[in-house]
Structures are given as C-alpha cells and as structure tokens.
Amino acid sequence: MTGPTEIIVDRLSKQYKQLRAVDDLSFTVRAGRVTGFLGPNGAGKTTTLRMLLNLVTPTSGSATIGGRRYLELDEPIRHVGAVLEASSAHKGRTGINHLRVICRAAGLPSQRADEALALVGLTPAARRKFKGYSLGMRQRLGIAAAMLGDPRVLILDEPANGLDPEGIRWMRDLLKTLAAEGRTVLVSSHLLSEMQLLADDVVIVAAGRLISQGPVDEVLGSMGAAVQVRVRTPDPAKLTQALAQFGPSITPQPDGALLVSGVEAAQVGHAAFTAQVELHELTGEKADLEQVFLQLTAGKAGIR
Template identity: 80%
Template sequence: MGGPEPDEIVVDHLTKQYKRLRAVDDLSFRVRPGRVTGFLGPNGAGKTTTLRMLLGLVTPTSGTATFGSRRYHDLEEPIKRVGAVLEASSAHRGRTGRNHLRMICKATGLPDSRADEALALVGLTPAAKRKFKGYSLGMKQRLGIAAAMLGDPRVLILDEPANGLDPEGIRWMRDLLKALAGEGRTVLVSSHLLGEMQLLADDVVILAAGKLIQQGTVDDVLGSMNAAQVRVRTPQPAELTAALDKLNATVTAQADGALLITGADAAAVGHAAFTASVELHELIGERGDLEQVFLQLTAGKAGIR
C-alpha cells in the first residue's frame, strides 16, 4: 500500500485502554477522498472513541490516527482541513444561528461572509435570525454541519448526523454528503441507520467490541457474506424444507405464507425443488441488505461501554 494522500484518514494500529476496558483494540483502516465511508458498529463498539482520537480529543494508548501523515494537532489551520460534528450543535440559547457562526468565524480568522454561505449550504438561511433556543433537533444538526463547513474543509467527520431529521431532512443529508464527496472531499459518517447507509455510503468500516470486523465497498461487503435470500411459495413447504436441509440452507416461514431461504441461491433452490418433485408457485431471488450483513458480522460481539 502506498503512502497516504493528504486528505486521506489513516488509522494505524490504534488502541485505547481505559483501566480494565479496551475501548479500541489495534484498529487499522483508511478512508479515501472522493467517497462517503460509513463507520458502523453496535453501541459500545468504539466508534466515538476512535473519532475523538482522530480529532485529538482523546490520547491513544498506542497507534496513530492521522490525516495523511499528520495528526490533527499538527495541521496548519485545521478548520480549513477538517470539519467535524460529534453531537448536535450547542450554542448560547439567546444567540441567533447566524451570530453563532459569526462568533466561530471571528475566533478562527474566517470572514463573516462564511457564516451566511454555510447557512445557505445547509438550508438554514430562513432561520438565520432565529434564536438557538427555538431550533429543533434537526435544525441544530444542520447548524452543526454549517459550523463544520465554515472553513470549507477537505475532510468531514460526522457522528450520527441524521439524528433528529425527518425523512425529507435525511434525504437532504444524503444528497449533501454525496455532493461533497463528489467534489473530492473525504467524508466519514457514523450512523445506526443501516438502510440509509446502504443508500449513502460507497465504503463501510464495521467495528465490534473495539475491533475491525469488516471493511470495503458496500458491494464487496454485501458480497462477502451469504446475504442473498430467496423467497418461495409452495403448497409443499415441509417437503421443500427437507430438501433444502441437505444444502444447509435456512428456511424461515413468513407471515404471508411465503418461505424465506438463506444459504442457497435461486438456482439451487429451484433444482432442489425439482429433484424432490416439489411444486413452486413463486421463486424470487432477493439481494441481502446491509442490515442483514451487519447483524451477521456483529452477532454476539456487541460491547457495553
């Protein structure tokens, strides 16, 4: 593997030990520019601890977390290199959204005009003069992203950015992050919304109990597991189940009377039915989804942290 690109996130043998608890355990992965990478794992998997080490908020026990080859604290003008939202935006309750962003601009040497540009980017221009105490959770999420984008950073790190957003807001978030990645930026997103991550992400990194479980493109990760399903309708479910037992396939009866089969593709199911003289009324191959693969990969590995 060659040297990292300047805007590439590089986590290399990263470990964080808290007394008897190892929150992150010898973790290594890369996040490439020009792509959205989903950072996934059960509660307590070590995702937030990893992001905090990447941003210099937590000191690693060992290993490194860098942008290219430089730690966050070593970046020149980090606000122009890295934008991050680790929780919903917080601000003085009596301050407007615009003034909140202008305060950040003043503290970091950015022109005030960036506040209005960032508000426009996240669709908050109509609420620019509204006080923060009147913002909904979804509006606070948008304001947090606006703050992260003030420096027009090349790297964006978001922890559960869809929290508090309605379906329209979630779609807006998806379109925004895809557009930012399309501009060549590096986008790392932690989320529990696996269906949304399947639509949003190009790549995924999956953790459990502080360890790397799987990484790669969404298509590769889906293809690496036996995630395909076959939906079947038959008047002879017992006979078909017996025939599929020989293939070590799993058959699950559905509420609508269909059988859902994993562990065998449509061709194998059809052949097994033909050999056993089982009549089929429906045979549909269905691609497995990210949630199914995630649950297979992390089964029994969730931690409590």
C-alpha cells in the same frame, strides 16, 4: 491543506483502566469517497473519532489527516470540519449569529456564515433563536459550523440523528456532493440501510477491533451472492419436505411466503420441480448491509 487528505488510523489503541475501548485499530479513509464507520454500541467508534480530533489521547498508535495529527494542523477549521454531537449554542442567539461568532473567532469572513447556512438549507431560520431549533435543525446548524472553513475533510458522528426522511435524503445528497468535490468524508451511523445508500466504503468495528473494511459491494459480496431465497407455494409443507435433504433454515413469513437460508435459488427450484410442487414465486435475495453487519458482529459487541 494541500496534497492527499486521507485519514489514516494506524494500530490505534485506547485503554481506560480495565476497559480496552479501542484495540490495535487500523484503517484508511480515502479522499473523494464517503466512508461509513459502523459498529454496535460500545464498539469504540466515538472514542476513535475523538482520538482522531485530539480530544482523547491514544494509549498507542496514531491517527493522522493528510499525514499530520489534528493538533499539528495550521488553522484546523480550514482543513477539518467535525460534528460529534448535535450543535450546541447559546439559547438566545440566532443561528446566523452563532455562526458569525465562530467566524470571528477563527478569522473567517462573516459572509461564510450566510453561505454555510444556505448550504444546509437553514437560511429561512437564520434569525430564529437557537432555543426554537428542533434536533434536526441543530444537526444542520452543526454541519454548517463544520463547513465554515470550507474544509477538505469532514468527520460526522451520527449526523442523521433527529432528521426526518426528507432530511435524511438531504443529508445523503449533501455528503455525496461534498465527496464528489474530492473531499474526504467519514460518517459514523447506526442507520445501516441509509449507509448502504450513502457510503462508498465501510469500516466495521466491534469491541474496539476492526472486523471488516472495503468498498460496500466487496463487503457485501464477501458474505456470498445470496443469503436467502424467498419462495411462495400453495403447498409449503411438501416443499419443506423436498428441501430437507439440504438442511436449510426455513422461516414462514406473515404473507405466506417462505424464507429459505442455506441453499441457492436454483436448488430450491430443482427440488420443487422434482417433487412436483407448484411455485408462485422464487426470488434470491442478496445480502444487504444490515444482514452482513449482524453476521460479522454477532457475539462480538461485548458490554462496554
């Protein structure tokens, strides 16, 4: 695939009888960046990815890769790599033979199987049978299969499922490296803390509709500079009384600290100073992706 490899979803919708799985959804995934595709269960993420890969026919709208629909691509394996679930293979076939079969079918040189296994760290398990692979190993094998054609676009649905912390960090490093090479990387995930570390951009959906999109820092910034203040004092009752004028939400923590929402750290400090309340800790905590996600999608998930 030459030229831009942006993914463009334009007013995409999918209706299943009484269920509107995806509703007039539009967003862009840029090359050279990792884009996190986030939403509650039933938000329409997997349906969107399936429409992008022409596994599901849209009711209306379009989804293109480099300006073309997936089914219009010549030798799509050389342009787009996708993993929508843990890799599936014949239980008695080894990992390397599984990839060689795909190479043969796609007209790719057999050495690409060895290169892809090395890329995902499965070379030591190359000759182990698939039935002996853990879920995490199957995820790696799926990514190896997706990378056989050295594609410029990578689409992954929950790729960290089954990976241990070391495997999740490996996944993060791999996807960042692939994006740094100029590839377009779209990742659907429920691991919000990991997405904050991995993604350059996020697309947040709920009930099939777009809720927010943009660079991670901008999405976080849209919810305000600090959503909570952590404060510790030997006299929490007196501090709570001093803060009552602001109408904040105050939540005691197991370690004795208070989490104060609805006021800035400077206001907490000034109220404590005026009331002569001794403070041992005063920290403004910025919104993280999980907090922003929950605020943006509150009451919008629906039952799908």
